[in-house]
Amino acid sequence: MLLTIDENDNRPIYLQIISQIREQVGNGTLKPGDELPSVRDVADSLKINMHTVRSAYLKLREQGIISMHLGRRAKIAAIQLQSDTAYAEADIKARLKELMTDAILQGINPEELAILVNQLLEQLKEEFKSDQGEHYER
Amino acid sequence: MLLTIDENDNRPIYLQIISQIREQVGNGTLKPGDELPSVRDVADSLKINMHTVRSAYLKLREQGIISMHLGRRAKIAAIQLQSDTAYAEADIKARLKELMTDAILQGINPEELAILVNQLLEQLKEEFKSDQGEHYER
DNA sequence: TAACTGTTATATTATTTATATAACAGTTTG
DNA sequence: CAAACTGTTATATAAATAATATAACAGTTA
Structure with a gap:
């Protein structure tokens, strides 16, 4: 999965990650059930901290976009909770x-x-x- | 001029002020030459600090939306600098x-x-x- | 001149963002 | 089973942003 950090983007890194994943879910690059790279893998490849990636994943879980469970790899959620x-x-x-x-x-x-x-x-x-x-x- | 703070809006106050003024310029409520209330007046009416208002005004000046000069009241800029x-x-x-x-x-x-x-x-x-x-x- | 304007300066507080380390607790794989 | 993976929790620190507070300064307007 392709993730990048845009230095010209003044938004914080974790928001950029959220945007990119939402984008890829929106355009079908990522489909329900698809696994996301581990927080450590993303952190290593982008040369950022594990917790920065994790905070992005946490937000995405709150938004119902992905599911996360202890020990398991995060994946695109089956059901998009379409809030009110x-x-x-x-x-x-x-x-x-x-x-x-x-x-x-x-x-x-x-x-x-x-x-x-x-x-x-x-x-x-x-x-x-x-x-x-x-x-x-x- | 109407300005409000939306508690549900998670953006900082100065950005909310910027949005509202840009909005009013965009829809014609504010026209070139119109004077803006002084930073102290806005601060008092919204019960916020003078410098919070000022930082909004400063950004708007950078964006070419308003003009500010020492001693004079800020006003909507005559020419909208349409950057690249x-x-x-x-x-x-x-x-x-x-x-x-x-x-x-x-x-x-x-x-x-x-x-x-x-x-x-x-x-x-x-x-x-x-x-x-x-x-x-x- | 007095009462307004924006400006500059200094200081403090709180929140957000990001990093760093380390250990813990499940899951998957060899 | 054990090792190597997952996410999770905890603690600490640093840097940047956002907001407040006071006070004085420097122009403009009435």
């Missing part, structure tokens, strides 16, 4: 609005933005369609 | 993609998302059109 969708939608909407005003303030006009958004939407729709596959957990 | 648009676009695109995968993971399907996005886009387009008005600074 109404709340989620309000949250997403707020983030989206902020993002768009940012975009416009930075000189991207709404037409460009629309193109950008629709490209991503089409992309995600396809991935979403082909991702209604087998779920398992033992 | 290519870079901005890449940044926005990355944020957008993350947002969308988050949305989908939270149980919002792409169709709902598309509706959400297009509503906001239409809204912003109108605001953008009616915002090509008078700019001034003395």
Whole structure:
């Protein structure tokens, strides 16, 4: 599994890891049941501390994205707990609005933005369609 | 000018202030030349420290959103410095993609998302059109 | 001149992020 | 079974960020 640290990204390392794993779950690179590399392996390969990786994994578990158990390797969760969708939608909407005003303030006009958004939407729709596959957990 | 602190928002106070002002600039509530309340006034009304407000204002100045000068009250900048648009676009695109995968993971399907996005886009387009008005600074 | 502005300086506190070491407790593998 | 893996817990430390508190300074406005 590919994980990297972007020095230009001002977010903390553990958040970058979370983003990348969520991204890969979202686009199907990681599927339910897939095992994640151990916290020590990730730490070694990225040359960071074990606990930095672990804090990322812990958050992901809280979010229902992965499962972790003592002695076992972490894996992508079988069931994505989709917390209260109404709340989620309000949250997403707020983030989206902020993002768009940012975009416009930075000189991207709404037409460009629309193109950008629709490209991503089409992309995600396809991935979403082909991702209604087998779920398992033992 | 309306500013509030959201206890549920886990972002630092100064970032919340930045967001709200950018938001109001973006949607036309604040226009170029409009004066901002003094750092002390904002601090008093929100019951926070003067320097917390100031750090928000400083960031906004760095971003070219407002102008600040010794002795004078801060005001919305006349010219929005639109920093390197290519870079901005890449940044926005990355944020957008993350947002969308988050949305989908939270149980919002792409169709709902598309509706959400297009509503906001239409809204912003109108605001953008009616915002090509008078700019001034003395 | 007095009452505002932002600015600079110094200090302190709390929280977050990341590292470092070490031991513990389960699971898997040879 | 034993060794080599897993995640877990504990403790400690360092660095950076966020927020507060006071006080004085330096321009601008009324």
